Amino acid sequence: MKSKWLALLIIFLLAILPGIFTLMSTPKVEARTASESNTTHSWQVSFTKALKASKITEDNVYVTNSKNQKVTATVSLAEDNKTVLISDLVPGSYKLHVKKEAFVLGGPKIASQEIAFTIIEKLEAIKSEKELQQYFETLLANSKKEREYEVTTEVSAKDEKSSANDSSTTNNQVEGVEEGDIVVVKDGYIYAVKDQNITVVDAKDPKNLKLATTIKMKETQYISKLAVYDHLLIAISDEYLEKIGTSMTKASLYDISNPKNPKLIREVGQEGYLQDIRITNDTLYLIGNMHPNYWMLREEKAPDLKPKTYDSVEGKEYKSLPLEKISILPNTMDGTYSLMTALDLKNGAQKTANTKGYLGGSSGLYMSENALYLTTPIYDGNIVPAAGILMDRIWMPRTTNTQVFKWNVDGTDMNFVGTTEVKGSVLNQYSMDEYKGNFRIVTTEGNAWDEQQISKNHLFILDNKLQQLGAVKDLAPGEKVYSARFISEKAYVVTFKQVDPLFVIDVANPKKPTVLGELKIPGFSNYLHPLDDTHLIGIGYDTEQRYDAYTKRNFTVTTNMKMSLFDVSDFKHPKEQSTVKIGGKGSYSDVQYNPKALFRNKEYNYFGFPVVLYDAGKGDEIVYKGQGAQIYEITADKGIDLKGNIINKSKGDPYENWEQLVQRVVYIDDALYTVARNEVKSYQLKDFKPLDTLTIK
Incomplete structure (x- = not known):
């Protein structure tokens, strides 16, 4: 075992040593460049080498305009x-001058810096094919040479609705903003995804389930x-178009007035891959990313680098997005488009779709009824991980900041x-909110494995122009969200690394958010769900500490699933009111x-989910026990109580059957349904007595 870890350590060190030697032998100033900042007349540049605070003076750090004249600006470190x-700059073109005397580290590799940038009043559309081509030519040029500097710009400046019958709805983050799912319910019918098909199940009579129809895609x-x-x-689907050599994200709209005979009425698409969808205020928003093949510039003089769009009401052709619909986002030079298509769904979605393209990719998304926020990580390539990374088996993140x-x-x-x-980096959409x-x-x-610069967690509150109002910084050092x-x-x-602190933070005053209380318990919660104003449900894992004799270090591993009910009625002293362990190791x-x-x-205070159960075997082995769903009654008075243990126990199988895995649990009136790829099962909601099984081929 020791020799195995030693070999891995040697391989790891060989991989990172060139980077270490580069950092040691090349003390020159580096950064990333984007040339524009907009809306608040502010800009920033981040260097890889430290500057002297005492040298940030008008002589050493200053700004000139397009006429090479010094201008008045507020400069700070x-x-x-x-x-x-x-x-404090008006819109226009500028150049920042930083003399080499301003840097802490001197020597022949440190040179004075001159960095051009532009302050713009509003985001402008691309004006010509030449301008768009120049953007991608700059990317190609930057990929060929090592840049002397990098610049980062910064603008500083629920009640659930029911349909005609009482039935399940999607677990959306924001009331009034629909997110979609792989199973949905409408008027007694269940619609479920299965690869290229949509299975439509007539569940009006739970004792006699019927396959109403199958909607087949390409x-x-x-x-x-x-x-x-x-x-x-x-x-919503992803389709590869072999004739034009690209992928398309499509929204196919079906009239299901007659669920047994759905009618395709329209298709709308945008090139690239889906990030997510939202539906709010009668509008469908399709958000995705598209990476053009701009290296074709080396082979063709003028390739079409605009994203393709499709709308069946306008014909069968895939059209390039017009230039007036394309803009370049500030602080982005990655060559990826963020694409957004908005479609008015009123009156059968007959109106023209509006698609916009923004050069600057994204990976995170949050949407309220009035605003859309996209986030993208900004990686710090100069961080070299410590060798201890090999033994940290729970968490190995990379240092990033996040652009919003x-x-x-x-x-x-x-x-x-x-x-x-x-x-810092953002975990997921639930780490974001608008209020x-x-x-x-x-x-x-930061990083848990970096013992010299340990990780820390922050909460930021920004106003409607994205200027910071308040923050809680340096929460739970050495852990991550x-x-x-x-x-x-x-x-x-x-947060978590070895124990699970649950922090309660008062954000009523956006200028002064305050940590009110903290609870430390073993394990961690992957997901938090509100039960009421003073109770939270946490779903995650239990954990245990183990000791590695070779490194003489403790490390943390997950064991069974865990669900907790947190009582936060006393905000300063939150407590774990009730908890259940689900399955064993590997569940x-x-x-x-x-x-x-x-x-x-x-009605029944039920909360449930699909589950696959395993248990610890010999050594590090895990043994498959069964799969299905579990339903719990959760109340503030009684805590957590298992009511429905709908599990198909293993009959000696080594692992779960993918086709029979329960994907979703839904209800319609007084019946509960488990939906798998090859079957739908129905049960009485009050006592989970089996009613019927529909096999789907």
């Missing part, structure tokens, strides 16, 4: 001593999301507001990583 902040079209709006079923982009949305109108950068026009975000900065949830004027954050549920898998029923 950030806490990291590597970031210069420039503010063989190259894989469905990822379903949503319902009025009499429309919306299927905001759009105001009103139906199909999408208007860019601005951008900003916050320290009374302010944007709130929780991040983790595993889940977060904002509920009105409170924020709940779970898991989709709900831990996809909250859409959470089943809820208000």
